[in-house]
Amino acid sequence: xxxxxxxxxxxxxxDIDDYRSKNPNHSIHVVNTDxxxxxxxxxxxxxxxxxxxxxRGSSVRWSENEQRLLFTTAPIPPTEEEKKPxxxxxxxxxxxxxxxxxxxxxxxxxxxxxxxLTYDAFYEFKSKKITQIESPEMxxxxxxxxxxxxxxxxxxxxxxxAGVAPEDFYKVxxxxxxxxxxGANVLGxxxxxxxxxxxxxxxxxxxxxxxxxPNTGTSFSLTDRIPYPIHDIVEDVPIGGGPWGTAGYGKDxxxxxxxxxxxxxxxxxxxxxxxxxxxxxxxxxxxxxxxYSSLDTEAEYIDPxxxxxxxxxxxxxxxxxxxxxxxxxKKAPEVFLQENAMFxxxxxARDAEVYRxxxxxxxxxxxxxxxxxxxxxxxxxxxxxxxxxxxxxxxxVQLVEWTxxxxxxxxxxxxxxENVDPLKDYPMVTYFYDRESDTLHQYQTPAPSASTVNIxxxxxxxxxxxVPDIVxxxxxxxxxxxxxxxxxxxxxxxNHNVDPKRxxxxxxxxxxxxxxxxxxxxxxxxxxxxxxxxxxxxxxxxGIRYGSGLVRQLQYEQGQSRIGGTMWEYPMRxxxxxxxxxxxxxxxxxxxxxxxxxxxxxYTQGIEYFTALWRLNKPCWLLVYNQEDHNLIKRKNRKDxxxxxxxxxxxxxxxxxxxxxxxxxxxxxxxxxxxxxxxPGEEEKKTGGQQNPEILP
Numbered sequence: 001x002x003x004x005x006x007x008x009x010x011x012x013x014x015d016i017d018d019y020r021s022k023n024p025n026h027s028i029h030v031v032n033t034d035x036x037x038x039x040x041x042x043x044x045x046x047x048x049x050x051x052x053x054x055x056r057g058s059s060v061r062w063s064e065n066e067q068r069l070l071f072t073t074a075p076i077p078p079t080e081e082e083k084k085p086x087x088x089x090x091x092x093x094x095x096x097x098x099x100x101x102x103x104x105x106x107x108x109x110x111x112x113x114x115x116x117l118t119y120d121a122f123y124e125f126k127s128k129k130i131t132q133i134e135s136p137e138m139x140x141x142x143x144x145x146x147x148x149x150x151x152x153x154x155x156x157x158x159x160x161x162a163g164v165a166p167e168d169f170y171k172v173x174x175x176x177x178x179x180x181x182x183g184a185n186v187l188g189x190x191x192x193x194x195x196x197x198x199x200x201x202x203x204x205x206x207x208x209x210x211x212x213x214p215n216t217g218t219s220f221s222l223t224d225r226i227p228y229p230i231h232d233i234v235e236d237v238p239i240g241g242g243p244w245g246t247a248g249y250g251k252d253x254x255x256x257x258x259x260x261x262x263x264x265x266x267x268x269x270x271x272x273x274x275x276x277x278x279x280x281x282x283x284x285x286x287x288x289x290x291x292y293s294s295l296d297t298e299a300e301y302i303d304p305x306x307x308x309x310x311x312x313x314x315x316x317x318x319x320x321x322x323x324x325x326x327x328x329x330k331k332a333p334e335v336f337l338q339e340n341a342m343f344x345x346x347x348x349a350r351d352a353e354v355y356r357x358x359x360x361x362x363x364x365x366x367x368x369x370x371x372x373x374x375x376x377x378x379x380x381x382x383x384x385x386x387x388x389x390x391x392x393x394x395x396x397v398q399l400v401e402w403t404x405x406x407x408x409x410x411x412x413x414x415x416x417x418e419n420v421d422p423l424k425d426y427p428m429v430t431y432f433y434d435r436e437s438d439t440l441h442q443y444q445t446p447a448p449s450a451s452t453v454n455i456x457x458x459x460x461x462x463x464x465x466x467v468p469d470i471v472x473x474x475x476x477x478x479x480x481x482x483x484x485x486x487x488x489x490x491x492x493x494x495n496h497n498v499d500p501k502r503x504x505x506x507x508x509x510x511x512x513x514x515x516x517x518x519x520x521x522x523x524x525x526x527x528x529x530x531x532x533x534x535x536x537x538x539x540x541x542x543g544i545r546y547g548s549g550l551v552r553q554l555q556y557e558q559g560q561s562r563i564g565g566t567m568w569e570y571p572m573r574x575x576x577x578x579x580x581x582x583x584x585x586x587x588x589x590x591x592x593x594x595x596x597x598x599x600x601x602x603y604t605q606g607i608e609y610f611t612a613l614w615r616l617n618k619p620c621w622l623l624v625y626n627q628e629d630h631n632l633i634k635r636k637n638r639k640d641x642x643x644x645x646x647x648x649x650x651x652x653x654x655x656x657x658x659x660x661x662x663x664x665x666x667x668x669x670x671x672x673x674x675x676x677x678x679x680p681g682e683e684e685k686k687t688g689g690q691q692n693p694e695i696l697p
Contacts, residue, residue, distance in 0.1 A: 011069050013054070029041065030069070046130065047123075052075050063122070066125075067124065070120065103550075120133040122147070133174060143192070151171050209221070209223050250304065254269060258275065264327060286335075290310045290323060304326060318438065319338045320341060321343060323336065337375070342442055343359055357369055363394040365386050365445075369381055395459040396416050397414065405487050410484055412469055413436065414496065415459050426463065427503070428464040431466070433470075448639040448642045451532070451632060452531065469484065470485065504526055504527040507530060512601075516534075516579040528589070530592050531593045531594070533605060535612075536608050537575075538574055598628075606622060625640075660679070
């Protein structure tokens with residue numbers, strides 16, 4: 001059922017005409033909420049394609065002006081059970097073809113979706129006509145969010161052989177079905193403004209944002225209206241970043257509110273005028289990222305004359321908070337409640353001057369705060385989540401700044417125990433992924449690990465944990481990691497009480513790759529942990545991400561791996577960035593985790609690196625959790641990994657005795673019987689078969 005806005009009418013789905021059938025046809029009815037005016041508006045054969053029906057799972061939704069009712073249709077499934085092939089004579093075979101846009105694994109994953117695919121349609125109350133929007137030949141047509149207008153957007157993916165592909169985009173006349181090309185071979189996207197008055201586009205290659213009038217076909221560049229980039233200039237993957245985004249639109253879509261890196265701009269879409277900086281340059285001037293945060297959940301558009309809330313985050317100092325002001329460009333917003341904390345979830349009671357938000361720090365859980373002040377001051381804690389936390393040692397954190405070996409100014413997070421002894425040198429684990437410093441004040445929950453070192457646990461057990469930011473040069477991801485991480489670790493050692501002989505590193509996935517690479521280049525780390533690492537970019541390049549069925553090529557050419565081209569264009573880059581070819585240089589003990597159902601990084605990548613180090617008789621261990629994916633899901637396995645990470649680093653960074661699983665391994669016949677946690681001098685724990693290991697105290 002679906003109620004209209006003023007709750008005067010109900011639209012509902014019913015099988016009343018065909019309820020005895022095994023797969024009944026459904027019809028759509030509308031009735032007043034007083035029980036009067038019942039009418040049937042849609043059923044098979046009444047504007048719905050022949051051989052189609054309204055299926056049981058159809059959605060029913062009113063358009064914003066309530067002149068349309070949107071629903072879904074589907075072909076009637078065959079009545080007879082599909083004849084199954086004879087298993088004795090039919091070969092078990094997948095045929096891969098160079099003409100396939102989607103490779104077989106991706107097709108197989110999408111098979112269930114295609115079997116249950118439905119197609120959008122709508123009923124127009126004025127004309128009493130049903131319009132079928134989508135079809136098997138035009139599977140996905142996008143409408144404006146209001147569900148209104150005469151236009152839809154449709155795209156056709158082009159073949160590239162590299163997973164994500166450019167597309168041809170069309171506008172579709174919903175009345176005639178006619179398609180008109182909007183853009184060919186576009187690596188980007190097209191979308192409607194809320195009412196459908198405009199179509200917006202972004203091209204990842206040219207970095208241009210354009211606005212198109214679908215009725216006339218005329219267009220103009222939005223990028224030219226604003227003097228600063230309105231796409232992400234921080235992202236350093238070869239394809240670059242996408243648009244910073246929009247805050248929303250003004251009434252009737254006459255204006256749009258656009259983000260640059262710091263501020264908000266209002267652009268009049270009905271004139272040729274330049275954009276107006278409605279935050280008066282405050283964001284850029286004071287290094288604050290200002291973003292719209294409306295408290296009116298029912299607002300249909302942005303009224304620039306009304307006071308509104310903004311979030312205000314300083315990426316340099318990491319202070320976070322809120323601001324308030326109008327978006328008419330008359331004055332800068334007023335920033336308040338900026339603290340060394342993270343804020344989220346700002347909301348206001350509908351009929352009272354009462355505000356709610358959440359605040360967190362590295363050691364304070366994201367509690368709910370309540371205040372009746374529009375400036376959010378004098379707020380009182382409403383929740384108390386972790387009273388038991390007072391009994392444990394929790395992390396403190398500070399922002400670290402240094403210069404990389406390539407001359408880049410960088411930031412990172414350094415976690416220390418709250419009871420740190422300034423006269424003592426501590427062991428340190430360095431964890432990394434990409435850019436992490438903006439989460440400086442994020443609460444660190446002590447919990448069994450899915451794949452990485454748990455910061456709260458390690459700090460509570462007497463470690464420093466360092467998390468450096470990394471910036472990359474296209475073609476040289478390994479060297480870039482080396483430049484940023486090694487320089488950052490050296491800076492921390494020089495300025496904090498860290499023992500340079502007791503430093504470890506650990507990373508997962510992209511961080512696992514960087515760990516695997518770094519230990520071929522430097523001997524500064526006493527131990528290393530790599531989760532799901534790519535070790536051989538040649539063999540990984542053409543592999544499949546089995547979680548999605550996508551081939552991995554584009555990830556290397558334009559994405560996170562940042563090689564910048566194909567394997568045959570830059571063979572030396574693939575070789576230089578593959579740690580497998582430099583395994584003989586490794587002198588750092590390595591703990592690898594790579595699970596046998598990993599759908600993101602082929603499981604064989606971990607095996608390749610392990611067998612190379614095994615052949616070279618280098619200290620190396622490989623943890624393979626059975627039937628687990630890229631990150632661990634089962635709690636018993638998370639607890640086990642936490643124990644082993646702790647024991648591994650405790651041995652190499654604290655001098656603790658080596659546990660049995662490290663010193664002797666665990667024979668296959670002892671699987672599930674002996675977990676190998678025992679250290680010299682300890683009694684063997686009885687497992688009773690399956691054991692749920694305790695996390696280290």
